[in-house]
Amino acid sequence: MAADLLDLARSLVSSPWIHLILFAITALDAVLPLVPSESVVIVVGAYAAGGRPNLVLAVIATALGALGGDYASYWIGRGLGGRAYRRMRPGTRRRAALDRAAAELDRRGGAILILSRYVPGLRNVTTLAAGVVGYPQGRFLFFKAIAAATSAPIGILLGYLGGVAAQDHPLIGMAIGLGLAIVISVVIERLHARSARAKTPE
Numbered sequence: 001m002a003a004d005l006l007d008l009a010r011s012l013v014s015s016p017w018i019h020l021i022l023f024a025i026t027a028l029d030a031v032l033p034l035v036p037s038e039s040v041v042i043v044v045g046a047y048a049a050g051g052r053p054n055l056v057l058a059v060i061a062t063a064l065g066a067l068g069g070d071y072a073s074y075w076i077g078r079g080l081g082g083r084a085y086r087r088m089r090p091g092t093r094r095r096a097a098l099d100r101a102a103a104e105l106d107r108r109g110g111a112i113l114i115l116s117r118y119v120p121g122l123r124n125v126t127t128l129a130a131g132v133v134g135y136p137q138g139r140f141l142f143f144k145a146i147a148a149a150t151s152a153p154i155g156i157l158l159g160y161l162g163g164v165a166a167q168d169h170p171l172i173g174m175a176i177g178l179g180l181a182i183v184i185s186v187v188i189e190r191l192h193a194r195s196a197r198a199k200t201p202e
Contacts, residue, residue, distance in 0.1 A: 018044065018053045018058075019058065020061070022044055027068045029120075030065075030124065033121050033124045041152075044156065045158060046160065049161075062155060066147070074130055075131060076128065101133055102133035106135075109143065112126055113143040114146055117147035117148070118151055
């Protein structure tokens, strides 16, 4: 079974379509959080340690996919939720929650939009919310471009480092990369939770 999975992984990462596949999976994950783009990115990075696929092209494809998916999610929120938000009566619970989200994005939008890219699930919520409350499109793209340009190399390089550490054992290399990614995700989530608690009034 493991040998079959390795053969399948090798055939996929050696395919001339791998960068398009990487772009599509990363973009889809920004809209539908059920798609495990982090795992795919790390696997590709682990195999890039052996020379294929191309490391730089993999980073570019991942970054463009992340930015494109986030932008699509933003416009879904803006198109489907924006009109509903504007029609909500002030004072309702849902309107109050979205007003708080709008105020928070206005104060700390850059940090929220960049850091949320590193937390699966949270990035989907923040991009949709940014669209719903009408966060300025230019600022959204600016911060999300920074997020994509920083998160893509990290994901690919985590896999790459695992692949280099265990070049003759791809499964071990992937496991190392995934382990590092999990540790980083947990640290970021805990820092985010601690920051949220610190800002909550007693």
